[in-house]
Amino acid sequence: MxxxxxxxxxxxxxxxxxxxxxxxxxxxxxxxxxxxxxxxxxxSLEPPAVSVTTNLVKAGERDNHVAIRSTVTRKNVGQTGVRILGLVYNVVGVRAQFTDSTAPDDIIASKLDTATKVAAARSYTLTDPGTVILRQGMLFAGAAETNADPSDLNPGEAVSRDLIVYADRTQYDFIRFQVRLAYIKDDNQPIRLGFKLNSDNTLAFEIKSDCRAESSICDKLKTTDFGTELSLW
Known part of the structure; x- marks a missing residue:
C-alpha cells in the first residue's frame, strides 16, 4: 500500500x-x-461605406461668366475594401426671384401638420429645381459593358478629382453641385449600370443587371449622395 x-x-x-x-x-x-x-x-462582415465631399472655389471670371473649380473627394470610411462602379455629377443653376411680399406666418403654420417639406424665405423665392448646366457620368470596371478603368478603395483610402464648371452670373444667382456614387464591396459580384435622365433632366444611374433574377446581387449595391452650393455674387 x-x-x-x-x-x-x-x-x-x-x-x-x-x-x-x-x-x-x-x-x-x-x-x-x-x-x-x-x-x-x-x-468582411461590415457593409461598405464611402463618404463624398466637394469643395467649390471661384477660379476666375470673364465678362459675366464665372469659372468654378470643384474638388470632389471620395473616401472609403468603412472597414472593408470598396469597388466604385460609377459616379455622376450634376451642376444646376438656380435663380432667386425677389419680391416685396412673403407668405404670412399663419398660412405657413397651418400647413406644418401635413407637410413633408417646408421652404419659406422672406422676400424671395428660388427657381427650383433650376436649370442643369452640366452633366457628367463615369462607369468603372465591373459596371460598364465594355472595358473600363477600375476604381477600388482600400479602407481609409481617398481619391480626389478636380472639375472646372462655367456659369453665367446674369442667368443664375448660385449653383448647386450634386454628386452620386454607386459602389459595392470589392469581393461582391459586379453590377451592370447605365445612365438615364430624371424628370428634372439630371443625370442618374440605372441598373442594367436583371434584378428579378439576381435580387440578392442587386441588393448589395450602395449609393452615397452629396450636394453643396456656391453663390455667384
Whole structure:
C-alpha cells in the first residue's frame, strides 16, 4: 500500500501540468482567433461605406461668366475594401426671384401638420429645381459593358478629382453641385449600370443587371449622395 503514494502524486502532477498546458494552448488559440476575427472576419462582415465631399472655389471670371473649380473627394470610411462602379455629377443653376411680399406666418403654420417639406424665405423665392448646366457620368470596371478603368478603395483610402464648371452670373444667382456614387464591396459580384435622365433632366444611374433574377446581387449595391452650393455674387 505504501508504494502507491508516488503513483498518486505523479498522476496529480501530470494532471496539473496537463491543465496548465491546455490553458496556455487555449489562450493562444483564442488570441489567434481574436486576431483573425478582428483583422479579417469582422471587416468582411461590415457593409461598405464611402463618404463624398466637394469643395467649390471661384477660379476666375470673364465678362459675366464665372469659372468654378470643384474638388470632389471620395473616401472609403468603412472597414472593408470598396469597388466604385460609377459616379455622376450634376451642376444646376438656380435663380432667386425677389419680391416685396412673403407668405404670412399663419398660412405657413397651418400647413406644418401635413407637410413633408417646408421652404419659406422672406422676400424671395428660388427657381427650383433650376436649370442643369452640366452633366457628367463615369462607369468603372465591373459596371460598364465594355472595358473600363477600375476604381477600388482600400479602407481609409481617398481619391480626389478636380472639375472646372462655367456659369453665367446674369442667368443664375448660385449653383448647386450634386454628386452620386454607386459602389459595392470589392469581393461582391459586379453590377451592370447605365445612365438615364430624371424628370428634372439630371443625370442618374440605372441598373442594367436583371434584378428579378439576381435580387440578392442587386441588393448589395450602395449609393452615397452629396450636394453643396456656391453663390455667384
Amino acid at each position: 505504501a508504494g502507491e503514494a508516488p503513483s498518486r502524486g505523479f498522476s496529480a502532477e501530470r494532471i496539473n501540468t496537463l491543465v496548465q498546458t491546455l490553458a496556455i494552448v487555449g489562450a493562444g488559440a483564442w488570441g489567434v482567433y481574436t486576431f483573425i476575427y478582428e483583422a479579417r472576419i469582422k471587416p
